[in-house]
Amino acid sequence: MHGTEIPIKNISCSGFCSRCGTRHSLEPGDALLHCRALMEKMDREGRADFELPQDKATPDFSTDYLFGKARGQMFGVMTYLDNSGTLKTAKAFSGQYNSHWEIPGWVPPIISPQEFYSLTERTEKEIKRIGMEMENHAHGSPAHTELSSRRKKLSQDLMRRIHAIYKVHNFRGETRPMPEIIYESKGIPTGTGDCCAPKLLNFAARNGYTPLNIAEFYYGRENKSATRSHKQFYPSCTDKCGLILGYMLCGL
Known part of the structure; x- marks a missing residue:
């Protein structure tokens, strides 16, 4: 394990499901290895659109963005089985990357x-x-x-x-607007549904895939509150993701 990493023990993605009255979760498992490979790829390429040829790269997707005033952000990898039972991986970034919702090769946002x-x-x-x-x-x-x-x-x-x-999917084949699945009445925090785990699970549920593991790490300049550091692993957040992940994991 790299010295810069915080180990994730058993759960990296979880949430309370009001329908079942239980907490659903996924472990990091082999997704950790794929996250490390993704870090190395970003180190080597210096950009997030590395699946495009160099001559088609967009300056907006340079990793320099993550070390500037905007600071870093979370990235995640999911291992899953596709419809033919083949083991595959998918990757996501939290929120927008330098004001862009989409980058070729990364899963799309929920919206x-x-x-x-x-x-x-x-x-x-x-x-x-x-x-x-x-x-x-x-x-x-x-x-x-x-x-x-x-x-x-x-x-x-x-x-x-x-x-x-935000039309949110789960593994019971259901799709509901996000306000209908929030089990707490405090309101919906800004950014809910934009983190890596919700994007990855929505991608899997929409396509009928079976998620196996999810792991997330922070890449870039340390955040202002000093709670996120470069190349360290963190579980999905509870204040935003935790409000919808229980619903999203239901039926898996």
């Missing part, structure tokens, strides 16, 4: 990027416009307060609509 941009473009412009208008009024003034309230409502409405376009 449709086109639907996301269509939904958010107009509203985000209006939110930014209101923010600029607020700068023309003194903080705490009636006009500033009214604009702030309007901007907050627009943001909240937009997040509700965004969450609704």
Whole structure:
């Protein structure tokens, strides 16, 4: 084991399933070996679109991005059996990579990027416009307060609509919008559904594949809270992924 790695013991991907009243989980298993190979590939190639020829590489996908102001992010690998029973692997990155939802060779996000941009473009412009208008009024003034309230409502409405376009699959053959599967009533944290494990499981469930193991690691500059370090392994998060992974693993 590399000296920079934190060992994952038994579980790397888990969540409570309200339907079953139990916690479903997957172990890291052989996915750890494939993660190490992926790290080495990223070290060697210096880019995330390494499945494309060098002459078709996009500067946006350089790994330099992960060591700059944006800092690093999580990456994951899943081993699975395809429909013919052949052992294969799939890889994912958390969230967006340098403002891109998709990179050739990586599993797609749960949402449709086109639907996301269509939904958010107009509203985000209006939110930014209101923010600029607020700068023309003194903080705490009636006009500033009214604009702030309007901007907050627009943001909240937009997040509700965004969450609704996350169509989440599980291994019972079910597909439900994300708000319907959150078993807690605190609301849905921003970024829920965008981490590696949900992307990988959704990819498998949509295609009828059988996941075997999942492992995730951090690659890049240490995050601001110093809770994630370069090339170290971490289990799936509980505050975001944990809200939907139980549903997603159900029926496996």
